[in-house]
Amino acid sequence: MNEILEIILPAIPQTLILVFVSSFISVVLGMPLGIVLTLTRPGGLRENQKLYSVLDSIVNFLRSVPFIILMLILIPVMRAIVGKSYGTAATIIPLSVAAIPFFGRLMEGYLSQVDKGILEAAKSMGSNDSQIVFRVLIPEAMPQIVSGITMMIINIIGYSAMAGAIGGGGLGEVAVRYGYTYKRTDILWVAVIIIVAFVQIIQLFGNYLEKKIDKK
Numbered sequence: 001m002n003e004i005l006e007i008i009l010p011a012i013p014q015t016l017i018l019v020f021v022s023s024f025i026s027v028v029l030g031m032p033l034g035i036v037l038t039l040t041r042p043g044g045l046r047e048n049q050k051l052y053s054v055l056d057s058i059v060n061f062l063r064s065v066p067f068i069i070l071m072l073i074l075i076p077v078m079r080a081i082v083g084k085s086y087g088t089a090a091t092i093i094p095l096s097v098a099a100i101p102f103f104g105r106l107m108e109g110y111l112s113q114v115d116k117g118i119l120e121a122a123k124s125m126g127s128n129d130s131q132i133v134f135r136v137l138i139p140e141a142m143p144q145i146v147s148g149i150t151m152m153i154i155n156i157i158g159y160s161a162m163a164g165a166i167g168g169g170g171l172g173e174v175a176v177r178y179g180y181t182y183k184r185t186d187i188l189w190v191a192v193i194i195i196v197a198f199v200q201i202i203q204l205f206g207n208y209l210e211k212k213i214d215k216k
Contacts, residue, residue: 007174008190014088015170015198018160022092023153026099030152033059033100034107035133041112045119045129059101067159070094071166086167095163099156106148110141143214150206154199161195171195 037055040048065073071094078090114137122136138145164172171191179188 004187004190007178007187008171008194011169011171011174011191012194015157015160015172015195017088018091018095018163018168018170019153019156019198022095022099022156022160023149025092025096026103026152026156027149029096030100030103031107033104034111035137037104037108038111038137039129039133041108044112045132059105062097062101063105067094067098067162068165070098071163071168086169088169091160091163091168091170095156095159098159099152102155103148103152106152107145110144110148111137113144114140143210146206146210146213150202150210153202153206157195157198157202 033055037052037059038044039046040052040055042049042052044052062070071091074094074097075085078085078093081093082089084090111133118136118140119132122132127135160168160170161172161175162168164170164174164176167173171194175188175191175195178184179191
């Protein structure tokens with residue numbers, strides 16, 4: 001048991017860093033992306049077919065590339081930024097690149113579903129585009145946005161586990177190295193149980209937060 005703890009315990013904070021730093025970056029960059037997609041889409045407040053088509057194509061491309069392949073594509077970028085293509089710091093880059101377009105597309109969907117009548121009322125009161133976005137669209141869609149963030153974090157947990165196959169660090173690497181390479185099924189199952197527990201905790205907290213916001 002002591003041996004298992006010595007192997008597993010260092011991987012837990014690595015996984016938490018991978019997941020939450022990548023999630024923070026993805027929300028910070030994915031939310032503006034989703035707002036721009038919403039504003040420039042056909043029928044949007046600032047309809048711009050050319051800009052929307054470019055962003056839409058980039059989002060579709062990044063979302064269609066399997067994560068393992070995306071990691072391989074981004075190896076030169078990881079080396080340029082952190083000096084290596086493995087480990088926790090390097091893996092944050094492909095995790096973020098994978099999650100940003102995912103969350104941006106979710107944001108576009110949530111914001112575009114806001115009742116048009118509310119938008120028209122805001123326009124008639126003289127609200128500009130910025131006020132409509134931050135005082136109407138985002139507050140109205142906040143329960144769905146929280147749900148989207150929860151979904152994104154869970155996806156990142158899954159991606160971080162896959163990243164372990166090529167030295168991404170965290171519990172995923174422990175599971176691959178000891179469970180597959182060294183045939184230590186006991187360590188494999190402990191890693192899997194902890195990953196599943198992370199997912200359950202995030203989902204429960206996300207559901208609680210979504211319901212609390214929705215009641216306001």
